Amino acid sequence: MQTIKPNPDISFRRLIGTGMIGKLLVDIGNQIFNPFLPIIAAGLGVSIVTMGQWVGLRSAMGIFAPFSGAIADRHGYRLVIRAALLANAAGFLLLAFSTAPWMIVVGMMLAGLGIGVFVPNLQAYVSSKLPYGLRARGMGMIEYSWALTGIAGLSLVGLLIAATSWRTPFILLAVGMVVMSFAFGALPDIPRQPTTPVATKPAARWRQALALFNLRTNQRSAYATILTGALSYFAAMQIMIAHGAWLAEQYGLGPAELGFVAFLFGWFDLAASVSVSLFTDRIGKRRSVLIGIIGSLIGYALMPAFNTGVTLAVVSIAFARMCFEFNIVSHFPLLSEQVPTQRGQAMALGSAAVLIAGTAAGFSGPWLLVTLGVPALAWSSGAAVAVALAVVFFFVREQSA
Numbered sequence: 001m002q003t004i005k006p007n008p009d010i011s012f013r014r015l016i017g018t019g020m021i022g023k024l025l026v027d028i029g030n031q032i033f034n035p036f037l038p039i040i041a042a043g044l045g046v047s048i049v050t051m052g053q054w055v056g057l058r059s060a061m062g063i064f065a066p067f068s069g070a071i072a073d074r075h076g077y078r079l080v081i082r083a084a085l086l087a088n089a090a091g092f093l094l095l096a097f098s099t100a101p102w103m104i105v106v107g108m109m110l111a112g113l114g115i116g117v118f119v120p121n122l123q124a125y126v127s128s129k130l131p132y133g134l135r136a137r138g139m140g141m142i143e144y145s146w147a148l149t150g151i152a153g154l155s156l157v158g159l160l161i162a163a164t165s166w167r168t169p170f171i172l173l174a175v176g177m178v179v180m181s182f183a184f185g186a187l188p189d190i191p192r193q194p195t196t197p198v199a200t201k202p203a204a205r206w207r208q209a210l211a212l213f214n215l216r217t218n219q220r221s222a223y224a225t226i227l228t229g230a231l232s233y234f235a236a237m238q239i240m241i242a243h244g245a246w247l248a249e250q251y252g253l254g255p256a257e258l259g260f261v262a263f264l265f266g267w268f269d270l271a272a273s274v275s276v277s278l279f280t281d282r283i284g285k286r287r288s289v290l291i292g293i294i295g296s297l298i299g300y301a302l303m304p305a306f307n308t309g310v311t312l313a314v315v316s317i318a319f320a321r322m323c324f325e326f327n328i329v330s331h332f333p334l335l336s337e338q339v340p341t342q343r344g345q346a347m348a349l350g351s352a353a354v355l356i357a358g359t360a361a362g363f364s365g366p367w368l369l370v371t372l373g374v375p376a377l378a379w380s381s382g383a384a385v386a387v388a389l390a391v392v393f394f395f396v397r398e399q400s401a
Contacts, residue, residue: 158259
């Protein structure tokens with residue numbers, strides 16, 4: 001069997017290692033509100049519903065991701081990745097030192113912009129350095145960061161909050177992101193595509209804006225893949241954003257206990273990401289996405305019945321989350337080859353879609369939990385992934401490189 005090797009200008013270890021460390025910091029910042037939402041809300045003197053709306057505002061900044069993808073396709077991924085890390089760092093520093101609502105809002109917007117721009121451009125950069133036959137393995141390994149966020153990151157955050165305050169982790173994350181912006185600057189860039197003249201007339205600028213959404217080939221399958229990711233992310237984020245309040249209110253868990261729950265979730269996430277890196281290239285990206293969606297659908301359907309004690313409740317959340325992780329990590333390489341000539345643009349559109357879905361989940365998740373309870377929260381997530389299952393089955397086709 002022929003050995004598949006990554007791009008020779010960078011070693012596989014350096015490529016994946018740098019990507020994993022950078023994404024670990026971003027993922028901790030992305031997930032920090034999930035288990036600690038009630039604690040951060042109390043520190044800011046607001047309700048969990050208001051805090052959830054601010055988290056939704058952060059996710060709404062994903063609408064700018066398509067612009068970053070088009071810029072990166074022309075001017076290089078590293079530049080955009082480094083700018084995203086610095087924006088995220090600035091947002092976290094504003095949050096850490098916030099003394100007024102406007103600082104929180106601006107901080108959330110900057111952090112959301114950083115997340116929305118960093119993730120798809122990192123995925124596009126790594127995809128461009130790896131052949132398709134190795135892509136799920138490499139991207140799956142980078143997604144170990146999502147699992148390590150729970151295993152190491154959020155559990156340490158819980159201890160930090162218990163020992164100091166909720167502001168300390170944001171300061172440390174900001175420092176780490178600045179350091180990683182220099183680390184990405186030392187990596188080899190991707191050769192740039194020829195640039196086109198910048199439009200100056202209003203009509204030309206309007207056409208240029210619309211072109212951000214024009215995937216010139218394989219549009220139906222590409223947009224169906226993007227929609228599937230958004231629906232899956234909405235369903236999962238509803239549970240993730242509300243589970244800290246759920247477990248704190250119904251079972252009395254504090255910061256250290258919620259950090260330990262995040263630690264347990266991390267191992268389920270790791271099992272899913274490792275499974276992707278080992279098996280998805282072999283069994284197919286589309287088939288892996290289907291398997292993950294079906295598993296998460298079962299998890300959401302059973303969640304209310306398992307809400308009889310803290311152990312069963314945590315197990316039900318962990319199972320649904322593990323299946324979602326297997327689905328979404330398989331989704332990234334599937335999307336990366338839908339339109340290879342516009343990879344950055346496709347990945348950015350996908351990121352924008354999932355972050356907009358996260359915006360909706362930030363509003364709906366806490367509200368459903370507070371007003372209608374766990375059954376409504378779980379079953380609405382189940383309905384979303386049921387639609388995603390139909391979309392994948394009927395419209396998504398896997399491209400081969």
